[in-house]
Amino acid sequence: MSRNDAISLAYLVTIVTFILALRFLSSPRHARLGNWLGAVGMTIAVAATFARSGLHNYVSIIIVMAAAAPVGAYAARAVKMTAMPQMVALFNGVGGGAAALVALAEFHARAPDPGRLPFDASMSIILSALIGSVSFAGSMLAFGKLQELVTGRPIVYPAQKLVNGLLLSGLVALALAILIGPQKSVLLVLLIAGALVFGVLFVLPIGGADMPVVIALLNAFTGLAASATGFVLHENVLIVSGMLVGASGTLLTLLMARAMGRSVSNVLFGAFGQVQVSAEALAGANGHVRSASAEDVAVMLAYAQRVIIVPGYGMAVAQAQHDVRKLADELQRRGVEVRYAIHPVAGRMPGHMNVLLAEANVPYDQLFEMDQINDDFPETDVALVIGANDVTNPAARNSPGSPIYGMPILDVDHAKNVVVIKRSMNPGFAGIDNPLYRDPKTVMLFADAKRGVSELFEDVKTL
Amino acid sequence: MPAQWIIELTVLVLAAFLGVEVISKVPTLLHTPLMSGTNAIHGIVLVGAIIVAGLPDQPIWIRVVSLTAVALGTLNVVGGFVVTDRMLEMFKKRPEPEAAKAEEVPLGASTEPESARGDE
Numbered sequence: 315m316s317r318n319d320a321i322s323l324a325y326l327v328t329i330v331t332f333i334l335a336l337r338f339l340s341s342p343r344h345a346r347l348g349n350w351l352g353a354v355g356m357t358i359a360v361a362a363t364f365a366r367s368g369l370h371n372y373v374s375i376i377i378v379m380a381a382a383a384p385v386g387a388y389a390a391r392a393v394k395m396t397a398m399p400q401m402v403a404l405f406n407g408v409g410g411g412a413a414a415l416v417a418l419a420e421f422h423a424r425a426p427d428p429g430r431l432p433f434d435a436s437m438s439i440i441l442s443a444l445i446g447s448v449s450f451a452g453s454m455l456a457f458g459k460l461q462e463l464v465t466g467r468p469i470v471y472p473a474q475k476l477v478n479g480l481l482l483s484g485l486v487a488l489a490l491a492i493l494i495g496p497q498k499s500v501l502l503v504l505l506i507a508g509a510l511v512f513g514v515l516f517v518l519p520i521g522g523a524d525m526p527v528v529i530a531l532l533n534a535f536t537g538l539a540a541s542a543t544g545f546v547l548h549e550n551v552l553i554v555s556g557m558l559v560g561a562s563g564t565l566l567t568l569l570m571a572r573a574m575g576r577s578v579s580n581v582l583f584g585a586f587g588q589v590q591v592s593a594e595a596l597a598g599a600n601g602h603v604r605s606a607s608a609e610d611v612a613v614m615l616a617y618a619q620r621v622i623i624v625p626g627y628g629m630a631v632a633q634a635q636h637d638v639r640k641l642a643d644e645l646q647r648r649g650v651e652v653r654y655a656i657h658p659v660a661g662r663m664p665g666h667m668n669v670l671l672a673e674a675n676v677p678y679d680q681l682f683e684m685d686q687i688n689d690d691f692p693e694t695d696v697a698l699v700i701g702a703n704d705v706t707n708p709a710a711r712n713s714p715g716s717p718i719y720g721m722p723i724l725d726v727d728h729a730k731n732v733v734v735i736k737r738s739m740n741p742g743f744a745g746i747d748n749p750l751y752r753d754p755k756t757v758m759l760f761a762d763a764k765r766g767v768s769e770l771f772e773d774v775k776t777l
Numbered sequence: 778m779p780a781q782w783i784i785e786l787t788v789l790v791l792a793a794f795l796g797v798e799v800i801s802k803v804p805t806l807l808h809t810p811l812m813s814g815t816n817a818i819h820g821i822v823l824v825g826a827i828i829v830a831g832l833p834d835q836p837i838w839i840r841v842v843s844l845t846a847v848a849l850g851t852l853n854v855v856g857g858f859v860v861t862d863r864m865l866e867m868f869k870k871r872p873e874p875e876a877a878k879a880e881e882v883p884l885g886a887s888t889e890p891e892s893a894r895g896d897e
Contacts, residue, residue, distance in 0.1 A: 333799060335818070336796075336799045336803070336815075336818075337799050339807050339810065339811055339814065340803055340804065342865070342870075345810060345865045345868070346862060349810075349814055349817075349861045349862050350862070352814065352817060352818060352858065353817070353862075356817070356818075356858070359821060360823060360827065360854075363824045363828060366828070368831075368833075369828070370831050370832065371830055371833075374840075374844060375827055375830050375831065375844070378830075378847045378851070379851045382848040382849075382851035382852050382855070383855045385852060386852040386854070386855035386856035386857075387855050387859050389852075390855070390856040390857075390863065391859060393860065395864075398809060398813070398860075401813075401860060402809075402813055405816040405817075405857050406816060406819075408850075408852050409816065409819045409820055409822055409850070409853040411845075411849050412822045412823070412826050412846040412847075412849040412850040412853065413825070415826070415843065415845055415846035416822060416825040416826050416828075416843070419829040419830075419832070419835070419839050419842050419843040419846065420829050422835070422836075422839050423829065423832050423835060423839070434780075530812070533815060533816065533819075537818075539822075540822045540825075543822055543825045545782065545785055546825070547825050548785070549825070550785070550788050551824065552821055552825055553785055553789050554788060554789075555818050555819065555821040556819060556822075557793050558792060558795070558818060559796075559815040559816075559818055559819040560793070560796070561792075561793050561797045562800045562811060562812075563812075563815065565797060565800050565801065566808065566811070566812065663808075663809055664805070664808035664809060664811075664812060665806065665807060665808025665809035665812070666809055669810070669864055669867070672864075672868045673867050675869070677871035678806055678869065678870065679870055679871055681806060683805045683806070
């Protein structure tokens with residue numbers, strides 16, 4: 315067995331560990347072990363790569379890795395769970411950027427000065443550079459939007475689609491020129507620069523509430539870029555690993571779009587969040603709204619049999635998750651059954667709300683996804699909505715004119731009583747009126763999520 | 778033997794089907810760790826970055842490009858695995874034994890957790 319065969323076998327081991335890492339994610343019990351396996355596999359791959367014959371510059375490579383590793387570890391340790399979407403966007407971006415740079419370096423090294431690379435080599439280099447750059451720039455802007463360095467509102471300007479279309483055609487033309495014309499590195503640098511601009515323009519018109527879709531999509535892009543790099547270098551380990559990520563990102567993108575009741579193209583090109591509060595919605599908002607004090611709500615909760623808590627991103631923004639868990643514990647101590655209903659797009663990335671609640675020590679067997687729990691609302695005494703709005707809006711079910719019509723929602727209005735903790739009657743992020751608040755079964759507890767919930771906790775304790 | 782790119786394309790397509798198969802079994806509960814975990818996995822471009830950074834006789838600007846790729850890839854790998862581990866560590870089952878006890882207690886003792894719960 316030659317040295318190269320041994321290295322390829324080591325890469326095969328890596329592939330297996332990655333697949334197992336994903337398989338173990340099917341249950342929270344083994345998921346952590348799976349992640350460790352993946353990390354071991356990655357270490358094997360890196361070690362095997364260092365064993366390649368003909369590899370030079372060991373010292374500089376190791377110095378760079380030794381310098382970058384602690385930075386990555388520190389960032390990963392320091393990041394708050396609420397900021398996880400930004401972090402994931404950032405890691406997406408650096409992965410995509412790396413793929414593009416690898417393509418550029420390989421192109422420069424391999425393209426013969428007179429003459430051309432074979433078609434398949436040029437093609438994979440172009441794809442790797444293109445997708446990687448779009449992913450890098452798009453992820454950086456998504457990071458900026460989520461971190462609120464850039465406004466989370468969609469940024470639109472006249473002829474936006476035309477500009478994007480022209481840029482994209484330009485990129486395709488440039489790619490063709492590289493495929494059939496003289497293969498100068500400067501052309502690929504130009505392609506990368508153009509793709510970076512395209513990545514930014516592509517994410518600009520997408521609003522903060524649509525970020526779960528965008529992050530999942532960029533995740534898929536980076537995976538595909540890594541896969542294309544595998545074609546460039548003829549390494550199966552990159553092809554397979556990249557494609558696994560591509561499949562995951564694609565599935566999550568479709569899932570998130572479905573959870574919003576919209577098509578992927580509507581999310582990407584629709585500039586949602588642009589919806590203005592219509593006069594009609596405002597007029598409708600004049601209906602009667604009941605408000606209640608924390609004491610009243612505490613009595614309702616304490617003497618209920620079944621309570622479902624519906625947390626939204628507002629709860630996370632107010633950092634109320636620990637208080638929510640304390641309230642739930644107290645209710646359970648009194649014999650009330652408490653469960654959590656999690657909408658797929660609660661939060662800023664797929665599954666975000668589950669992580670936020672897990673951080674607050676909410677046991678995961680109390681977390682239920684929409685399809686599991688929606689049928690249970692009619693038998694629920696109190697649905698407690700904390701910082702969630704659009705995902706509870708019955709208009710999505712029964713008013714075809716509403717911008718969110720067709721979006722699957724949590725049927726909180728089917729519960730016997732509904733309590734909504736909300737700071738004021740301001741409409742939600744998308745500016746859509748929520749008739750739930752005027753439902754005769756609903757009482758509003760006007761308070762900041764954190765203060766409201768901790769008051770409820772104190773009041774329940776004294777009962 | 779078919780051309781190398783055809784073999785590679787075959788591997789790619791098989792990996793796509795495998796990916797869909799494996800990932801559709803991940804519950805929504807774990808979708809965020811799934812994203813950060815796959816993030817770590819696409820850090821495999823680090824392998825590509827090391828290969829190009831190890832090419833001899835390249836001009837300075839290409840060495841800068843490839844070493845930057847090594848840096849980005851390393852950030853991606855280390856950050857991705859560490860953050861995923863941190864998240865997965867937080868997912869815990871209910872500490873009260875109810876469910877767990879019911880599993881462990883042998884047959885015939887199944888009424889016990891019921892009465893125990895009533896006392897609390």
